[in-house]
Amino acid sequence: MYIMVVGLNYRSAPVEIRERFALQESQLEEALSKLRASGALHEVVLVSTCNRTEIYAVAQDRQLGEDTIHGFLSKLSGVPRESFVPHLYQYGENAAIRHLFRVTAGLDSMVLGETQILGQVRTGFLLSQEIGATGTVFNNLFKRSVTVAKRAHNETKIGENAVSVSYAAVELAKKIFESLDHKTVLVIGAGKMSELTAKHLNANGATRVLVVNRTYQRAKELADKFNGKALDMNSLDLALKEADIVVSSTGADGYVVTKAHVQATMKTRRHRPLFLIDIAVPRDLDPEMSKVDNVFLYDIDDLEGVIAVNMKERAKEAEKVEGIIAEEMIAFRQWQNEQNAKPLIMKLRETAMAQQAQLVQNLINKVPGLTEKDVHTVNKLTSAMVNQMIHGPIKHVKEMAAEKEAEMYLEVFARIFDLDLDVSVEQQDAKGGRKDADQQGPSNSGSEGGQGISLETAAAAKESAPKVQSIGLGEGVVTKIAVTKQLEQTRQEEAPAAARTLGLRGRWGTH
Structure with missing residues (x-):
């Protein structure tokens, strides 16, 4: 029996190719049935996300197995084989096993060390197992791939360093405050990046959310997502006095919050620390305010600098994960x-x-x-x-x-x-x-x-x-x-x- 994987991902194919092969979760069972109907594949697991479509299989014959999968992909996408085969990667035996383990551990993801892919692989495997598309080999292999991912995150720091703007903001906030519990977040503007950052802050304990926006209705829509409070721009000074963390992302010309605003605010706050994140380009927050005591201001470049450092740290941890993968491959x-x-x-x-x-x-x-x-x-x-x-x-x-x-x-x-x-x-x-x-x-x-x-x-x-x-x-x-x-x-x-x-x-x- 020959273990194999045929797939394409964000590195091997552009989005206009990948989207032709993407499958919704509701389509997976029918796709698996079609693959099994050929008789060439004894065991099959299909993983489909926005960044990858992969077919793992146990076949009696390698060439027949690859040909069966190519035919399936052609019918699925309506694209002739010669147009997509150059974008495929095809691994067999140890290379296929290593690829699966790297995928579940987050080493093959756009964001190194992310954990979402583990759930997606597990979902694909459990569906295949439920309909009888797996057997002794994949039942052991895919369970072991979950073990690899768990070991990677328990035994290394692959997931501990923030590598996105929103997570980097949370990491910085945790360094300034001993705890984010019960902290108040002020969101200025209603952009998606501000919303995502507020979401992560809220999930980490900052339970009170205020939203200030030029359009009150948009502010209310965003505030409702966090059971928060919407305010108009005239209430900005009042909101600054209450906030512990400020996230700003508007399309305004000039600074929305100036140094003078912050100086006046800090007097009434009794110098409680104020953490500000400026995600806007051009900037919303006057950089001079960082000179005020107990004011901590970070802009998008600062956050990206944190991300770059953290990516290096994750890359170091990835080497340790490769060692775990080697051990689990031997065990399998x-x-x-x-x-x-x-x-x-x-x-x-x-x-x-x-x-x-x-x-x-x-x-x-x-x-x-x-x-x-x-x-x-x-x-x-x-x-x-x-x-x-x-x-x-x-x-x-x-x-x-x-x-x-x-x-x-x-x-x-x-x-x-x-x-x-x-x-x-x-x-x-x-x-x-x-x-x-x-x-x-x-x-x-x-x-x-x-x-x-x-x-x-x-x-x-x-x-x-x-x-x-x-x-x-x-x-x-x-x-x-x-x-x-x-x-x-x-x-x-x-x-x-x-x-x-x-x-x-x-x-x-x-x-």
Whole structure:
């Protein structure tokens, strides 16, 4: 099975392209049904936001999976493939997993470290799960992606530094006041930026909101959103006396609030601190007022300076998040490899217990005088003996399934125990990721024959022996494993390059 993602986002496609592929939440279920109807995708999750449309899938065949998704996107948008495919990114296996983890952690967002995308990914996953579009792989992978995001925000400071004007204003206000609880916010003008800033201040404890605007009706509409109070411009001086925080964004020519206004206000306020945020361009607030004691004035450039510093801090924290992602990728691959070992373990148990049952039956046939109690005792003892004997191999095959060369180890394990089972384990590298098919070139080995054990083979066997000592089997078996490994390597080297390349295309993904 091949894990993949095909998508486009704000970096890969302009808005006029992205909007053609955007889906409303109400459309997701029908879209998922269409994707599943092709039969090429075993598991599907669709994530669609204003900045991205992504289709995550588990497919039997990479090329068929990509072709199915391209066809779906073409029908969805009405855009021919050749027009949008250049804007797509297509990742497979480790690259797809890493992309998902970076998305949920906010590392792939326009605003680094934002948390909204986590909810959007979770919504897409839960819908797919609800309608049966996910299975064992995605149920584990997407739950792990939520864990990545939670770890990122709990173990790092990726979300603690404000990177928007409105949040930067809140951060500055918190530095001036010990707490924003019960503080009064005065909004001068009724612009969207002022409204957003007031909203964040209000959410952080500034519960009383006053709105002053030239048009009283517009002031009332904005004040009602916060259960606040609307005033006309003639009441500005009165409002300044009551306010703790002032947010101003009007289209006025000249200063709406001057230094003289503030000086008079501060006398009546008994010098209570006054925090002013000037978001207007040109400015609403006289910069000279910053010279007045206990007056803290910030304009749009000041806020953007704070944002720039905070972005650098978030970028530092992002490096720590990348480390978390690497850890969780290893954990997922280990889990996936353990799943690959389960059929072998089940087959080993079945084979061992079948042999135990046959031995007990042979004993009953040879000693007909055994009582039911005798048979029960023999059965219990031999079952315990068999379980004890296979305990070590089962433990070690689980460990081998998490190793870099898991496919080879599991194949050898099946041969040693004569398990008639097709081991179709995807070769994996939990630490470094899978190799790209374009990077994995055909081998031009000079080996001849391959059936005899040469000096080189014996040396390789000796060198390989320590890698398999941990299996807990005898020295002769260890040597057999090492020799088998060398024979298998020789066989692969002598395989026709074209056939090997074809096999790789179905196994490896582009990164």
